[in-house]
Amino acid sequence: MSLSGTVIVGQSGGPTAVINQTLIGVVQACLAQPQVFTKVLGAIHGIQGILDGKFHDFANETQANLELVAGTPSAALKSVRHKATPADGTRIFARFKELGVRYFFYIGGNDTAETTNIINELAHAEGYELTCFHCPKTIDNDLRVTDHCPGFGSAAKFVAQAFMGDNLDNRSLAGIKINIVMGRNAGWLTAASVLARQFPGDGPHLIYCPEVDFSLAAFCTDVEAIYRKLGRCVIAVSEGIHGPAGKEIISLGEVDSHGNKQLSGSGALGDALSDILKAHLAKTWPEKKHRVRADTFGYLQRCFPGVVSATDAAEARQAGTAAVAAALAGVTSGSIAFRRTAGAEYHIETFVTPLPTVAKDTRPMPRTYINAAGNDVVTAEVVPYLAPLVGPLPPIGQLKF
Numbered sequence: 001m002s003l004s005g006t007v008i009v010g011q012s013g014g015p016t017a018v019i020n021q022t023l024i025g026v027v028q029a030c031l032a033q034p035q036v037f038t039k040v041l042g043a044i045h046g047i048q049g050i051l052d053g054k055f056h057d058f059a060n061e062t063q064a065n066l067e068l069v070a071g072t073p074s075a076a077l078k079s080v081r082h083k084a085t086p087a088d089g090t091r092i093f094a095r096f097k098e099l100g101v102r103y104f105f106y107i108g109g110n111d112t113a114e115t116t117n118i119i120n121e122l123a124h125a126e127g128y129e130l131t132c133f134h135c136p137k138t139i140d141n142d143l144r145v146t147d148h149c150p151g152f153g154s155a156a157k158f159v160a161q162a163f164m165g166d167n168l169d170n171r172s173l174a175g176i177k178i179n180i181v182m183g184r185n186a187g188w189l190t191a192a193s194v195l196a197r198q199f200p201g202d203g204p205h206l207i208y209c210p211e212v213d214f215s216l217a218a219f220c221t222d223v224e225a226i227y228r229k230l231g232r233c234v235i236a237v238s239e240g241i242h243g244p245a246g247k248e249i250i251s252l253g254e255v256d257s258h259g260n261k262q263l264s265g266s267g268a269l270g271d272a273l274s275d276i277l278k279a280h281l282a283k284t285w286p287e288k289k290h291r292v293r294a295d296t297f298g299y300l301q302r303c304f305p306g307v308v309s310a311t312d313a314a315e316a317r318q319a320g321t322a323a324v325a326a327a328l329a330g331v332t333s334g335s336i337a338f339r340r341t342a343g344a345e346y347h348i349e350t351f352v353t354p355l356p357t358v359a360k361d362t363r364p365m366p367r368t369y370i371n372a373a374g375n376d377v378v379t380a381e382v383v384p385y386l387a388p389l390v391g392p393l394p395p396i397g398q399l400k401f
Helices: 019-031 046-052 063-070 086-099 110-126 152-172 188-196 216-230 268-284 310-328 379-390
Strands: 005-011 037-043 055-057 101-108 131-136 176-181 206-208 233-238 292-296 333-340 348-353
Touching: 005 019, 005 046, 005 086, 019 037, 019 063, 019 101, 019 310, 037 046, 046 086, 046 101, 046 110, 086 101, 086 110, 101 110, 101 310, 110 131, 110 333, 131 310, 152 176, 152 188, 152 233, 152 310, 152 379, 176 188, 176 268, 188 206, 188 233, 188 379, 206 216, 216 233, 216 268, 233 268, 268 292, 310 333, 310 348, 310 379
Parallel strands: 005 037, 005 101, 101 131, 131 333, 176 233, 176 292, 206 233
Antiparallel strands: 037 055, 333 348
């Protein structure tokens, strides 16, 4: 028999287009077993809500509204970037004892898995019976162990479609266009821009990911070569690019409680690359007027309504229901992960991996997915991986002249 008691579910880190699918997956699965999960509470602002005593009782919600929330982007319970500390432990378990909490489900990325693991270890240290599950979420797709992460497929779909549109714009009014894509330590999301290539000559013509050291000199040479050949160039650049030994391309700002520097929310990297490229071309090709522009996709990638992968939405819900199923089966802690099963058609199954295998550290994109020059991805490796996660893209036509 599973231990009965109150459930607390929370959301942490950057929101996504499908994170609420996971939330409602947990909530509905728990509400269906009231003899085990006696009350289902949502922690408003995640772990901070537990510390502050701010909760939402899901018993007050209709099934119709829960389904509406599930299909709504962003974090319905609101999010947080707070890392639990041993000093927080006393307050957390005082709250858990007060509410009779025996189950904790936390939805988020590797930092969230780390917080879940800290709470799990604190519970063991105090001899408090608590089941702790991390449900995966991150558009960066950089969690270890799992094949891919809920939230990534929809963000990748946004990136692919954004580059499709930008490529068409650039084809109409030729020039150089730089787009900065999210991805602190891993280039998965930037690599998704390759799906925009529908016809020969389509952009992005160059793709730069943080798995390979970035050189400003090589960047300028690469762009100029494509620009001279095609008369235009569309470029995908990960926000996490760096020089040798992790050297910053430009100076970065504030740091959060997990030690992560702010990368998004600023157009500084795109502007810097644009200015450097303009200065380079002014020297190497002074007789021509050069049109160089840069955009930073920023937070638009995370929660854009209407650009949601159906596969991503379904698997995000599955991550929540799988966590509850594992808890009911007597598993007391872990993180839900995905793996692809053998066969010609895409299919996944879930499994539980220990919290420490996911907590804190990230998984980069394999170096084999990036070409030898470090300025593009290997289509034969990347597209079969990405395509089923992203799903169908809008059909594009082209006049034959």
